[in-house]
Amino acid sequence: MGREFSKRARGAEMKAAAWVGRHPGSVLAPSVVTASGLELGWATTGGIVGGTVAGLGAWYRAHPDTFDRLAAPRLRSWRRRWWTYVGLRWRNALIACDLFTTHRKTGELRVPRLVRVRSYSPSVDTLYVKLHPGQHLRQFEAKLPELTEALKVERIALERVKPRVIALVVERAEPFTEVIEAPEMPQDADAVELGRLSVGENEYGGDWRIPVLGQHLFAAGATGAGKNSIPAAVLRGLAPMIRDGSVRLWLCDPKQMEFAKLAPIAYRYAAEEQACADLIDEYVDDMQATQQALSGQGKRAITPSPVTPLNLLVLDEMGALLAYGDPSVGRGLRRQLALIGSQGRASGHSMLGLVQEPTKDTVPVRDLFTNRICLRVTSAAHVDMVLGENARLRGALADEIPNDPATAGIGYVIRQRSRVPMRVRAAYVTDTELDELVTFVREGWKGTPANLQVVAG
Numbered sequence: 001m002g003r004e005f006s007k008r009a010r011g012a013e014m015k016a017a018a019w020v021g022r023h024p025g026s027v028l029a030p031s032v033v034t035a036s037g038l039e040l041g042w043a044t045t046g047g048i049v050g051g052t053v054a055g056l057g058a059w060y061r062a063h064p065d066t067f068d069r070l071a072a073p074r075l076r077s078w079r080r081r082w083w084t085y086v087g088l089r090w091r092n093a094l095i096a097c098d099l100f101t102t103h104r105k106t107g108e109l110r111v112p113r114l115v116r117v118r119s120y121s122p123s124v125d126t127l128y129v130k131l132h133p134g135q136h137l138r139q140f141e142a143k144l145p146e147l148t149e150a151l152k153v154e155r156i157a158l159e160r161v162k163p164r165v166i167a168l169v170v171e172r173a174e175p176f177t178e179v180i181e182a183p184e185m186p187q188d189a190d191a192v193e194l195g196r197l198s199v200g201e202n203e204y205g206g207d208w209r210i211p212v213l214g215q216h217l218f219a220a221g222a223t224g225a226g227k228n229s230i231p232a233a234v235l236r237g238l239a240p241m242i243r244d245g246s247v248r249l250w251l252c253d254p255k256q257m258e259f260a261k262l263a264p265i266a267y268r269y270a271a272e273e274q275a276c277a278d279l280i281d282e283y284v285d286d287m288q289a290t291q292q293a294l295s296g297q298g299k300r301a302i303t304p305s306p307v308t309p310l311n312l313l314v315l316d317e318m319g320a321l322l323a324y325g326d327p328s329v330g331r332g333l334r335r336q337l338a339l340i341g342s343q344g345r346a347s348g349h350s351m352l353g354l355v356q357e358p359t360k361d362t363v364p365v366r367d368l369f370t371n372r373i374c375l376r377v378t379s380a381a382h383v384d385m386v387l388g389e390n391a392r393l394r395g396a397l398a399d400e401i402p403n404d405p406a407t408a409g410i411g412y413v414i415r416q417r418s419r420v421p422m423r424v425r426a427a428y429v430t431d432t433e434l435d436e437l438v439t440f441v442r443e444g445w446k447g448t449p450a451n452l453q454v455v456a457g
């Protein structure tokens, strides 16, 4: 703020020097080429530059995996920085959206500076922006629609990185234009990655993975949003463990639609309201018996095996169970789910709950779930109800996903470390693939109710 004592703006040559200091590469690269041209001759220099380009081309063609992982993000970031978001375009967009401050004495417009551009995937850029004193993330939040149009992109999410530095996560285009194929079923229990089951793809082009052991999952989405894909993909990932009895599936299926197919591989299956309540009571008894068995053996957590299995309680349409039926049953269920949510992790009792509308009846239990997924919802308020405060402001625009079958399975999760929403798409498990899962499990089926007695005993 001290600079505002003077009526004189900073000299252009000083600004240029500061710019060079901030972008040494942009000065160094042309200088090195020029020096090489003068020292080694232009033909040699041309050969070196051409050789480098040809080498990159060969890498691109020969090793797509390493090129896409190592070289592509850097090259793309560089191109975006010096082409897409280059000085004047950036400046004009921010001025058009009133996202600048004015020097009180000189009247100079001070536009927040772009300090870094990262382009982790072809469809998403992260822009690190240095704010001027007097600016705040809130101003960007208020101008998000305008900024999205000015930069000609699909959507923007915001994050505060550190004092006076924010990140704009820019989705340039819809990353999911194709249906994602169902994950392969591992053949052996050893190949199951309980901590990172693949359920689809993320907007960065990588696998979208979710942990199951010691976790509770919650997926919200309007009718037709593609919620069923999530348990279906999870169960395919767990298939050999279900077959071997190391994972037991407890299924509450009030709608009796898609999940009825899975009844033959469920350890317990219920559809009617009271039957679901009884199933959940039994689940809680099983959890408490396991807790006692664990403490008797001086253990703190289970390692999934046929003797101490991982139990997965899948609750389809939680609204029907908690809100739309008999209120006394709903109250009892909420109490039981709270017990499972708070105590089930060590004993290997996980939940996967699906809900169409995250209303006040289902939201109180939402906080019991450690991993939450928001597919297409019908109201902006639902997004924060599912993903937490300000998730929508940060770009989880789940209510703006078009109600179109072509978008089924698309939604948002919150990345644990950075708290940034990430767009994901669940893989689509067809009816045939569900049948394949059932056949696979039934063929070597060892999951019998005897497991319960061993644990409880």
Ligand SMILES: Nc1ncnc2c1ncn2[C@@H]1O[C@H](COP(=O)(O)OP(=O)(O)OP(=O)(O)O)[C@@H](O)[C@H]1O
Residues within 6 Å of the ligand: 179, 180, 221, 222, 223, 224, 225, 226, 227, 228, 229, 356, 405, 407, 408, 409, 410, 425, 426, 427, 428, 429
């Ligand atoms: N991951 C996906 N990718 C592409 N299309 C999908 C996906 N999941 C579902 N679909 C398509 O969308 C339709 C609706 O999906 P689904 O039945 O899973 O929705 P839902 O959210 O469970 O709806 P409801 O709550 O009404 O059961 C499916 O019949 C399928 O055609």
